[in-house]
Amino acid sequence: MTDQNRSRRLTTASGKPYVENENSKSVGARGPLLLEDFILHEKLAHFNRERIPERVVHAKGTGAFGTFTVTHDITRYTKAKLFSEIGKQTKLFLRFSTVGGEKGSADTERDPRGFAIKFYTEDGNWDLVGNNTPVFFIKDPKKFPDFIHTQKRDPRTNCKSATMMWDFWSLNPESLHQVMILMSDRGTPYSYRHLDGFGSHTFSLINANNERVWVKFHFKTLQGIKNFTAEEAVEMKGKDPDFAQRDLVEAIDKKDFPKWAMKIQVMTDEEAQAFPWNPFDLTKVWPHGDFPLHDVGILELNQVPRNYFAEVEQSAFAPAHVIDGISYSPDKMLQGRILSYTDAQRYRLGGNYEQIPVNRCPFMVANHQRDGLMAVNGNGEDTPNYFPNSFDDIYVDESYTEPAVELDSAVAGWFDRNGANDNDHYSQPAALYNKVMNDYERHNLVANIVDAMSGISGEKKDIIINRQLCHWFRVDMSLGMAIAKGFGIDINAVMQHAPKQQAELV
Structure with a gap:
């Protein structure tokens, strides 16, 4: 298969091209x-x-x-x-x-x-x-x-x-x-x-x-x-x-x-x-x-x-x-x-x-669902399978009505799941690392991450490792340094994959 053949437009199973593959409408x-x-x-x-x-x-x-x-x-x-x-x-x-x-x-x-x-x-x-x-x-x-x-x-x-x-x-x-x-x-x-x-x-x-x-x-x-x-x-x-x-x-x-x-x-x-x-x-x-x-x-x-x-x-x-x-x-x-x-x-x-x-x-349980594989509860016997009808006593109990929900928008579309105020992925992991975990748990966390990431292989190995390392640095500087040390990685190489402000921070 040539590289040209690998490049294919994203489509549905019926062949329709579409754009939004990550954000639901x-x-x-x-x-x-x-x-x-x-x-x-x-x-x-x-x-x-x-x-x-x-x-x-x-x-x-x-x-x-x-x-x-x-x-x-x-x-x-x-x-x-x-x-x-x-x-x-x-x-x-x-x-x-x-x-x-x-x-x-x-x-x-x-x-x-x-x-x-x-x-x-x-x-x-x-x-x-x-x-x-x-x-x-x-x-x-x-x-x-x-x-x-x-x-x-x-x-x-x-x-x-x-x-x-x-x-x-x-x-x-x-x-x-x-x-x-x-x-x-x-x-x-x-x-x-x-x-x-x-x-x-x-x-x-x-x-x-x-x-x-x-x-x-x-x-x-x-x-x-x-x-x-x-x-x-x-x-x-x-x-x-x-x-x-x-x-x-x-x-x-x-x-x-x-x-x-x-x-x-x-x-x-x-x-x-x-x-x-x-x-x-x-x-x-x-x-x-x-x-x-x-x-x-x-x-x-x-x-x-x-x-x-x-x-x-x-x-x-x-x-x-x-x-x-x-x-x-x-x-x-x-x-x-x-x-x-x-x-x-x-x-x-x-x-x-x-x-x-x-x-x-x-x-x-009372409804009008019938038939299908493994209908083992009598299948409604001889009662009607439609609603409303004049024969059974199944009724709608209005007391179970739920209150309406007021929506915050009348605009329907595909909104970025990580839009404004929803794109902070680091503050809570940082709190977990610094405020919830003790030194023993932090030590094991680093060892487990290094062990798990050591299984990354292939031609994209360095790119994937360095990209993930940048996330660990954003969580906490000491966490990123400990994981990088576990890999024996050159921090300067990592910074080539980091945003400018992150590279300056390190």
């Missing part, structure tokens, strides 16, 4: 996404169908049933029935997972950990689908398939590629915050019991007066944070690649039930409007000093599934599944996941995946 720079952006839908829908039958991401995991018990009153914020009174218990199912590996990969791989909860409430199932980190690598869903491709296997070698990973990260500084967490010891948790969980996205809570606030959900492990070092993780990978799975099952069997404290951060709409950056940006956190954690309740896991395939492998989660009193936000990644997760589950398990026992709402 939205109502204003911070508004919700538009259904008409079919490029977003095409990318996500095709991405969901790239693997069968295992999950495209989060393929390796484990799960358990448990309960959530309310300990503090938050009814001033939400009318959701599971929070209606102190002491109220709700059954749940929680699935942990690694993100990038296949179903047979090791539990101790350096990777984020999925933290997905299905609450079985009387107003339907609420799926809170997050990770063990409060942030993520990207802030626009159109970039998700590209990002995950870099975490999978090289098309030519069929091996994991450090070059692909760091090439993408170095070209997307918005990923820096999450990359720092991943490269710390929190990237190799000791077990699923010893990590925190996060809803990660911004959601909204609606109270009985139809007043809305923005919210972030946190789950603090009561077992304490415990991590493997890089060396310990590699050693356990050889000893027992299913260590986290075994650890969870054995703990519950011994009645050493794992527990997490649910807490929330709350932000009013007025505070969101005045916030110095986009509060719906998934690559950033809300400072706890400004938005403190409020206690809500205790989550406990106390029942191992009787059959792994039936209840863990077939469990299906989707951020689209919210309940009365809990709703969405303009978080662009959340908006994309509302579409893609339900699409992925229909592809993986079929259009009737919510009839599978682990996914089925244990309370009333």
Whole structure:
């Protein structure tokens, strides 16, 4: 293939050239996404169908049933029935997972950990689908398939590629915050019991007066944070690649039930409007000093599934599944996941995946959906399959109407996800490095980064390494110097790839 043949215009699968491959079409720079952006839908829908039958991401995991018990009153914020009174218990199912590996990969791989909860409430199932980190690598869903491709296997070698990973990260500084967490010891948790969980996205809570606030959900492990070092993780990978799975099952069997404290951060709409950056940006956190954690309740896991395939492998989660009193936000990644997760589950398990026992709402379900593969709930029997009709008693309960959301713009277009006030990718990683990590954690972070980046190879190796080094220098001068020293790199060579002001700083 000649160089001329390598140069090809970007098109859709049907051959239509298009321009916006990174920014989704939205109502204003911070508004919700538009259904008409079919490029977003095409990318996500095709991405969901790239693997069968295992999950495209989060393929390796484990799960358990448990309960959530309310300990503090938050009814001033939400009318959701599971929070209606102190002491109220709700059954749940929680699935942990690694993100990038296949179903047979090791539990101790350096990777984020999925933290997905299905609450079985009387107003339907609420799926809170997050990770063990409060942030993520990207802030626009159109970039998700590209990002995950870099975490999978090289098309030519069929091996994991450090070059692909760091090439993408170095070209997307918005990923820096999450990359720092991943490269710390929190990237190799000791077990699923010893990590925190996060809803990660911004959601909204609606109270009985139809007043809305923005919210972030946190789950603090009561077992304490415990991590493997890089060396310990590699050693356990050889000893027992299913260590986290075994650890969870054995703990519950011994009645050493794992527990997490649910807490929330709350932000009013007025505070969101005045916030110095986009509060719906998934690559950033809300400072706890400004938005403190409020206690809500205790989550406990106390029942191992009787059959792994039936209840863990077939469990299906989707951020689209919210309940009365809990709703969405303009978080662009959340908006994309509302579409893609339900699409992925229909592809993986079929259009009737919510009839599978682990996914089925244990309370009333009434609609006019019929037929399709594996319709196992009686398929509506002889009742009508259309609405409205004169024969059944299914009605619309107007009391569940959500209040309207006031948008900040009437202009629809493709807005730069890193536009004004949204392009600071370094302040929060700097705070993580200088204010949260101790000397031991900083030492391990540098060692893990040097080890991970040492896998970069090929003719673009020096360019990718130097480009990423410039990001580390922007986070903190001592961090950049320590990583460069680990590589034995000439700082003058690095500065050739840095903006002028950064070169002068060094």
